[in-house]
Amino acid sequence: MPKASIIIPAYNAEEYIAETIQSILEQSFTDFELIIVDDGSTDGTAATIQTFDDPRIRYLHQANSGRPAAPRNRAIRVACGDIIFIFDSDDVMLPGKLQKTVERLEEVPAAGLAFTGFCCIDESGHVINPDFLAPYHTLTGLPKQQVSEDSFLISAKDALKGLAASNYLGTSGVAIRREVFDHVGYFDEEVRNSDDFLMWQAVASRYDFLYIPRIYHQYRVRSGSISLRSIEERAPGLIACIEKMKVYHQGDSRSLALLDRKIGRYYFEAGYSYFSQYRMPEARRSFLKAMKMRLDRRTLFYFSLSLLPAGVLSQLKQLKTTFSS
Numbered sequence: 001m002p003k004a005s006i007i008i009p010a011y012n013a014e015e016y017i018a019e020t021i022q023s024i025l026e027q028s029f030t031d032f033e034l035i036i037v038d039d040g041s042t043d044g045t046a047a048t049i050q051t052f053d054d055p056r057i058r059y060l061h062q063a064n065s066g067r068p069a070a071p072r073n074r075a076i077r078v079a080c081g082d083i084i085f086i087f088d089s090d091d092v093m094l095p096g097k098l099q100k101t102v103e104r105l106e107e108v109p110a111a112g113l114a115f116t117g118f119c120c121i122d123e124s125g126h127v128i129n130p131d132f133l134a135p136y137h138t139l140t141g142l143p144k145q146q147v148s149e150d151s152f153l154i155s156a157k158d159a160l161k162g163l164a165a166s167n168y169l170g171t172s173g174v175a176i177r178r179e180v181f182d183h184v185g186y187f188d189e190e191v192r193n194s195d196d197f198l199m200w201q202a203v204a205s206r207y208d209f210l211y212i213p214r215i216y217h218q219y220r221v222r223s224g225s226i227s228l229r230s231i232e233e234r235a236p237g238l239i240a241c242i243e244k245m246k247v248y249h250q251g252d253s254r255s256l257a258l259l260d261r262k263i264g265r266y267y268f269e270a271g272y273s274y275f276s277q278y279r280m281p282e283a284r285r286s287f288l289k290a291m292k293m294r295l296d297r298r299t300l301f302y303f304s305l306s307l308l309p310a311g312v313l314s315q316l317k318q319l320k321t322t323f324s325s
Helices: 017-025 045-050 069-078 097-107 137-141 156-165 178-184 195-204 231-249 253-276 280-293 297-306 310-324
Strands: 004-010 032-039 057-062 083-086 111-121 127-129 145-148 151-154 174-177 208-220
Touching: 004 017, 004 069, 004 097, 017 032, 017 045, 032 045, 032 069, 045 057, 057 069, 083 097, 083 178, 097 111, 097 145, 097 174, 097 208, 111 195, 137 156, 151 156, 156 195, 156 208, 156 231, 156 253, 174 178, 174 195, 178 195, 195 231, 231 253, 231 280, 253 280, 253 297, 280 297
Parallel strands: 004 032, 004 083, 032 057, 111 208
Antiparallel strands: 083 174, 111 127, 111 174, 145 151, 151 208
Protein backbone atom coordinates (compact mmCIF):
# COMPACT_ATOMS: atom_id res chain seq x y z
CA MET A 1 0.00 0.00 0.00
CA PRO A 2 1.39 3.43 -0.87
CA LYS A 3 2.25 5.86 1.91
CA ALA A 4 0.59 8.79 0.17
CA SER A 5 -2.26 9.42 -2.25
CA ILE A 6 -2.37 12.54 -4.39
CA ILE A 7 -5.91 13.28 -5.56
CA ILE A 8 -6.71 15.56 -8.50
CA PRO A 9 -10.18 16.52 -9.76
CA ALA A 10 -9.96 17.34 -13.46
CA TYR A 11 -12.38 19.02 -15.83
CA ASN A 12 -11.29 20.11 -19.31
CA ALA A 13 -7.73 20.20 -18.00
CA GLU A 14 -6.01 19.27 -21.25
CA GLU A 15 -3.94 22.46 -21.45
CA TYR A 16 -2.07 22.11 -18.15
CA ILE A 17 -2.56 18.66 -16.65
CA ALA A 18 0.49 17.14 -18.36
CA GLU A 19 2.74 19.66 -16.59
CA THR A 20 0.93 18.96 -13.32
CA ILE A 21 1.37 15.20 -13.61
CA GLN A 22 5.01 15.50 -14.63
CA SER A 23 5.77 17.71 -11.62
CA ILE A 24 4.34 15.01 -9.34
CA LEU A 25 6.07 12.07 -11.00
CA GLU A 26 9.42 13.88 -10.66
CA GLN A 27 9.15 14.11 -6.86
CA SER A 28 12.01 12.53 -4.90
CA PHE A 29 9.46 10.76 -2.71
CA THR A 30 8.07 7.89 -4.78
CA ASP A 31 5.83 5.87 -2.44
CA PHE A 32 2.55 7.32 -3.69
CA GLU A 33 -0.42 6.80 -5.95
CA LEU A 34 -1.84 9.56 -8.13
CA ILE A 35 -5.63 9.42 -8.45
CA ILE A 36 -7.12 11.62 -11.16
CA VAL A 37 -10.91 11.82 -11.31
CA ASP A 38 -12.08 13.20 -14.64
CA ASP A 39 -15.30 15.08 -13.94
CA GLY A 40 -16.86 14.61 -17.38
CA SER A 41 -14.28 16.46 -19.48
CA THR A 42 -15.18 17.17 -23.09
CA ASP A 43 -11.66 18.02 -24.30
CA GLY A 44 -8.53 15.90 -24.55
CA THR A 45 -7.98 15.49 -20.80
CA ALA A 46 -8.29 11.68 -20.88
CA ALA A 47 -6.00 11.33 -23.90
CA THR A 48 -3.37 13.52 -22.26
CA ILE A 49 -3.42 11.48 -19.06
CA GLN A 50 -3.13 8.26 -21.03
CA THR A 51 0.18 9.41 -22.55
CA PHE A 52 1.78 8.75 -19.15
CA ASP A 53 2.87 5.17 -18.64
CA ASP A 54 3.27 4.94 -14.87
CA PRO A 55 1.57 2.31 -12.70
CA ARG A 56 1.11 4.82 -9.88
CA ILE A 57 -1.46 6.75 -11.92
CA ARG A 58 -5.11 5.78 -11.44
CA TYR A 59 -7.58 7.39 -13.82
CA LEU A 60 -11.31 7.47 -13.04
CA HIS A 61 -14.05 9.02 -15.15
CA GLN A 62 -17.48 10.19 -14.06
CA ALA A 63 -20.35 12.31 -15.34
CA ASN A 64 -19.85 16.01 -14.79
CA SER A 65 -20.81 17.17 -11.30
CA GLY A 66 -20.11 20.85 -11.89
CA ARG A 67 -17.92 21.29 -8.81
CA PRO A 68 -14.67 19.82 -7.40
CA ALA A 69 -16.10 18.31 -4.19
CA ALA A 70 -17.64 15.24 -5.89
CA PRO A 71 -14.49 14.07 -7.74
CA ARG A 72 -12.37 14.80 -4.67
CA ASN A 73 -14.63 12.65 -2.52
CA ARG A 74 -14.60 9.82 -5.01
CA ALA A 75 -10.81 9.87 -5.02
CA ILE A 76 -10.64 9.91 -1.22
CA ARG A 77 -12.95 6.89 -0.97
CA VAL A 78 -10.70 4.75 -3.18
CA ALA A 79 -7.40 6.14 -1.89
CA CYS A 80 -5.03 3.69 -0.22
CA GLY A 81 -2.48 6.09 1.24
CA ASP A 82 -2.21 7.12 4.90
CA ILE A 83 -1.72 10.75 3.85
CA ILE A 84 -3.88 12.36 1.18
CA PHE A 85 -2.52 15.31 -0.75
CA ILE A 86 -5.11 17.61 -2.30
CA PHE A 87 -4.00 19.04 -5.64
CA ASP A 88 -5.52 20.95 -8.54
CA SER A 89 -5.19 19.96 -12.18
CA ASP A 90 -3.46 23.16 -13.33
CA ASP A 91 -1.03 23.71 -10.45
CA VAL A 92 2.63 22.69 -10.38
CA MET A 93 4.21 20.71 -7.55
CA LEU A 94 7.71 21.91 -6.70
CA PRO A 95 10.61 19.56 -5.77
CA GLY A 96 10.64 18.14 -2.27
CA LYS A 97 6.99 18.79 -1.40
CA LEU A 98 5.94 15.17 -0.85
CA GLN A 99 9.11 14.18 1.00
CA LYS A 100 9.07 17.15 3.35
CA THR A 101 5.35 16.97 4.14
CA VAL A 102 5.38 13.23 4.84
CA GLU A 103 8.45 13.55 7.07
CA ARG A 104 7.00 16.39 9.10
CA LEU A 105 3.61 14.72 9.56
CA GLU A 106 5.34 11.57 10.79
CA GLU A 107 7.26 13.67 13.32
CA VAL A 108 4.13 15.44 14.60
CA PRO A 109 1.34 12.87 15.12
CA ALA A 110 -0.96 15.47 16.72
CA ALA A 111 -1.36 17.28 13.40
CA GLY A 112 -4.27 16.14 11.25
CA LEU A 113 -3.49 18.52 8.40
CA ALA A 114 -0.30 20.01 6.97
CA PHE A 115 -0.06 22.95 4.61
CA THR A 116 2.78 24.65 2.81
CA GLY A 117 3.55 28.01 1.26
CA PHE A 118 3.01 28.68 -2.44
CA CYS A 119 3.57 31.19 -5.19
CA CYS A 120 1.26 32.28 -8.01
CA ILE A 121 1.89 31.92 -11.72
CA ASP A 122 -0.06 33.19 -14.70
CA GLU A 123 -1.42 31.13 -17.57
CA SER A 124 2.01 31.15 -19.23
CA GLY A 125 3.80 29.93 -16.11
CA HIS A 126 5.40 33.25 -15.13
CA VAL A 127 5.59 33.95 -11.41
CA ILE A 128 3.31 36.87 -10.54
CA ASN A 129 3.38 36.54 -6.74
CA PRO A 130 6.46 34.86 -5.21
CA ASP A 131 4.90 34.19 -1.80
CA PHE A 132 1.11 34.40 -1.65
CA LEU A 133 0.82 33.85 2.10
CA ALA A 134 3.48 36.39 3.14
CA PRO A 135 1.06 39.31 3.59
CA TYR A 136 -1.60 37.23 5.32
CA HIS A 137 -1.71 38.92 8.74
CA THR A 138 -4.12 36.29 10.05
CA LEU A 139 -1.60 33.52 9.47
CA THR A 140 1.33 35.62 10.68
CA GLY A 141 -0.49 36.47 13.89
CA LEU A 142 -1.58 32.94 14.82
CA PRO A 143 0.24 31.47 17.85
CA LYS A 144 2.67 28.80 16.64
CA GLN A 145 4.92 26.24 18.25
CA GLN A 146 8.09 25.56 16.30
CA VAL A 147 8.48 21.80 16.01
CA SER A 148 11.42 21.69 13.59
CA GLU A 149 13.68 24.13 11.82
CA ASP A 150 11.14 24.58 9.02
CA SER A 151 7.71 23.79 10.46
CA PHE A 152 5.27 25.08 13.07
CA LEU A 153 2.34 23.55 14.93
CA ILE A 154 -0.87 25.59 15.19
CA SER A 155 -3.35 24.36 17.77
CA ALA A 156 -6.81 23.36 16.54
CA LYS A 157 -8.40 26.18 18.55
CA ASP A 158 -6.16 28.86 17.08
CA ALA A 159 -6.32 27.44 13.56
CA LEU A 160 -10.12 27.52 13.68
CA LYS A 161 -10.26 31.09 15.00
CA GLY A 162 -7.95 32.17 12.20
CA LEU A 163 -10.13 30.56 9.57
CA ALA A 164 -13.07 32.65 10.70
CA ALA A 165 -11.07 35.68 9.57
CA SER A 166 -9.55 34.38 6.33
CA ASN A 167 -8.67 31.29 4.33
CA TYR A 168 -4.92 31.12 4.81
CA LEU A 169 -4.47 27.70 3.16
CA GLY A 170 -3.82 27.10 -0.53
CA THR A 171 -5.73 24.02 -1.69
CA SER A 172 -2.79 22.39 -3.46
CA GLY A 173 -0.64 23.00 -0.39
CA VAL A 174 -2.76 20.76 1.83
CA ALA A 175 -2.18 17.18 2.99
CA ILE A 176 -4.62 15.44 5.36
CA ARG A 177 -4.29 12.14 7.20
CA ARG A 178 -6.67 9.55 5.77
CA GLU A 179 -8.19 8.84 9.19
CA VAL A 180 -9.27 12.49 9.54
CA PHE A 181 -11.96 12.06 6.88
CA ASP A 182 -13.41 9.17 8.88
CA HIS A 183 -14.04 11.59 11.74
CA VAL A 184 -14.97 14.90 10.07
CA GLY A 185 -16.55 13.64 6.86
CA TYR A 186 -15.84 14.48 3.25
CA PHE A 187 -15.96 17.64 1.14
CA ASP A 188 -19.45 19.13 1.13
CA GLU A 189 -20.96 18.50 -2.31
CA GLU A 190 -23.90 20.83 -1.72
CA VAL A 191 -21.93 24.07 -1.65
CA ARG A 192 -21.23 25.65 -5.02
CA ASN A 193 -17.74 26.85 -4.14
CA SER A 194 -15.41 27.14 -1.13
CA ASP A 195 -15.93 23.47 -0.26
CA ASP A 196 -12.20 23.36 0.54
CA PHE A 197 -12.46 26.32 2.95
CA LEU A 198 -15.34 24.56 4.69
CA MET A 199 -13.29 21.37 4.96
CA TRP A 200 -10.34 23.15 6.59
CA GLN A 201 -12.68 24.33 9.34
CA ALA A 202 -14.11 20.85 9.81
CA VAL A 203 -10.57 19.56 10.31
CA ALA A 204 -9.59 22.45 12.60
CA SER A 205 -12.59 21.70 14.80
CA ARG A 206 -10.77 18.54 15.89
CA TYR A 207 -7.13 18.54 14.78
CA ASP A 208 -4.02 20.70 15.00
CA PHE A 209 -2.46 22.12 11.83
CA LEU A 210 1.17 21.81 10.75
CA TYR A 211 2.50 24.79 8.80
CA ILE A 212 5.54 24.46 6.52
CA PRO A 213 6.23 27.99 5.18
CA ARG A 214 8.52 26.97 2.31
CA ILE A 215 7.11 27.47 -1.20
CA TYR A 216 6.16 24.00 -2.45
CA HIS A 217 3.71 24.56 -5.29
CA GLN A 218 2.75 27.05 -7.95
CA TYR A 219 -0.88 28.13 -8.03
CA ARG A 220 -2.01 29.01 -11.53
CA VAL A 221 -4.23 32.09 -11.79
CA ARG A 222 -6.50 31.71 -14.79
CA SER A 223 -8.94 34.13 -16.37
CA GLY A 224 -11.78 31.58 -16.30
CA SER A 225 -11.36 30.47 -12.71
CA ILE A 226 -14.29 30.53 -10.30
CA SER A 227 -12.57 33.16 -8.14
CA LEU A 228 -12.52 35.61 -11.05
CA ARG A 229 -16.20 35.31 -11.94
CA SER A 230 -18.51 38.22 -11.19
CA ILE A 231 -19.36 38.66 -7.53
CA GLU A 232 -23.11 38.41 -8.13
CA GLU A 233 -22.50 34.92 -9.54
CA ARG A 234 -20.30 33.83 -6.66
CA ALA A 235 -22.00 35.53 -3.73
CA PRO A 236 -24.88 33.06 -3.19
CA GLY A 237 -22.51 30.10 -3.04
CA LEU A 238 -20.06 31.91 -0.78
CA ILE A 239 -22.80 33.01 1.59
CA ALA A 240 -24.29 29.51 1.77
CA CYS A 241 -20.87 28.14 2.59
CA ILE A 242 -20.24 30.70 5.33
CA GLU A 243 -23.59 29.85 6.90
CA LYS A 244 -22.42 26.23 7.12
CA MET A 245 -19.12 27.33 8.66
CA LYS A 246 -20.96 28.74 11.67
CA VAL A 247 -21.55 25.25 13.05
CA TYR A 248 -17.83 24.98 13.83
CA HIS A 249 -17.75 28.31 15.70
CA GLN A 250 -20.68 27.92 18.07
CA GLY A 251 -19.87 29.59 21.39
CA ASP A 252 -17.28 31.90 19.85
CA SER A 253 -19.09 35.21 19.47
CA ARG A 254 -16.13 36.95 17.86
CA SER A 255 -15.76 34.35 15.13
CA LEU A 256 -19.50 34.32 14.47
CA ALA A 257 -19.45 38.12 14.18
CA LEU A 258 -16.60 37.89 11.66
CA LEU A 259 -18.55 35.40 9.59
CA ASP A 260 -21.67 37.58 9.66
CA ARG A 261 -19.56 40.54 8.57
CA LYS A 262 -18.33 38.51 5.61
CA ILE A 263 -21.88 37.63 4.66
CA GLY A 264 -22.85 41.29 4.84
CA ARG A 265 -19.87 42.24 2.70
CA TYR A 266 -20.78 39.72 0.01
CA TYR A 267 -24.36 40.99 -0.06
CA PHE A 268 -23.08 44.55 -0.42
CA GLU A 269 -20.58 43.66 -3.15
CA ALA A 270 -23.26 41.81 -5.09
CA GLY A 271 -25.62 44.75 -4.62
CA TYR A 272 -23.02 47.23 -5.81
CA SER A 273 -22.32 45.10 -8.88
CA TYR A 274 -26.04 45.04 -9.70
CA PHE A 275 -26.21 48.78 -9.01
CA SER A 276 -23.35 49.43 -11.46
CA GLN A 277 -25.31 47.53 -14.11
CA TYR A 278 -28.50 49.53 -13.36
CA ARG A 279 -30.19 46.33 -12.20
CA MET A 280 -31.91 48.14 -9.35
CA PRO A 281 -34.41 45.53 -8.09
CA GLU A 282 -31.58 43.02 -7.57
CA ALA A 283 -29.38 45.73 -6.08
CA ARG A 284 -32.03 46.74 -3.54
CA ARG A 285 -32.61 43.14 -2.48
CA SER A 286 -28.90 42.63 -1.90
CA PHE A 287 -28.47 45.94 -0.03
CA LEU A 288 -31.41 45.10 2.24
CA LYS A 289 -29.86 41.74 3.10
CA ALA A 290 -26.53 43.45 3.77
CA MET A 291 -28.20 45.92 6.13
CA LYS A 292 -29.82 43.07 8.05
CA MET A 293 -26.33 41.77 8.80
CA ARG A 294 -24.86 45.18 9.57
CA LEU A 295 -26.32 48.66 9.08
CA ASP A 296 -23.69 51.10 7.82
CA ARG A 297 -23.71 54.41 5.99
CA ARG A 298 -22.24 53.11 2.74
CA THR A 299 -24.87 50.42 2.25
CA LEU A 300 -27.66 52.79 3.26
CA PHE A 301 -26.35 55.40 0.81
CA TYR A 302 -26.34 53.05 -2.16
CA PHE A 303 -29.68 51.56 -1.18
CA SER A 304 -31.14 55.09 -1.21
CA LEU A 305 -29.62 55.77 -4.63
CA SER A 306 -31.07 52.53 -5.97
CA LEU A 307 -34.55 53.92 -5.29
CA LEU A 308 -34.01 56.73 -7.80
CA PRO A 309 -35.08 56.45 -11.45
CA ALA A 310 -32.39 55.24 -13.84
CA GLY A 311 -32.41 58.58 -15.69
CA VAL A 312 -31.63 60.51 -12.50
CA LEU A 313 -28.83 58.10 -11.63
CA SER A 314 -27.34 58.53 -15.09
CA GLN A 315 -27.37 62.32 -14.68
CA LEU A 316 -25.75 62.07 -11.25
CA LYS A 317 -23.05 59.84 -12.70
CA GLN A 318 -22.37 62.38 -15.46
CA LEU A 319 -22.14 65.18 -12.89
CA LYS A 320 -19.70 63.17 -10.82
CA THR A 321 -17.55 62.53 -13.88
CA THR A 322 -17.63 66.24 -14.80
CA PHE A 323 -16.61 67.48 -11.35
CA SER A 324 -13.93 64.85 -10.85
CA SER A 325 -12.21 65.51 -14.20
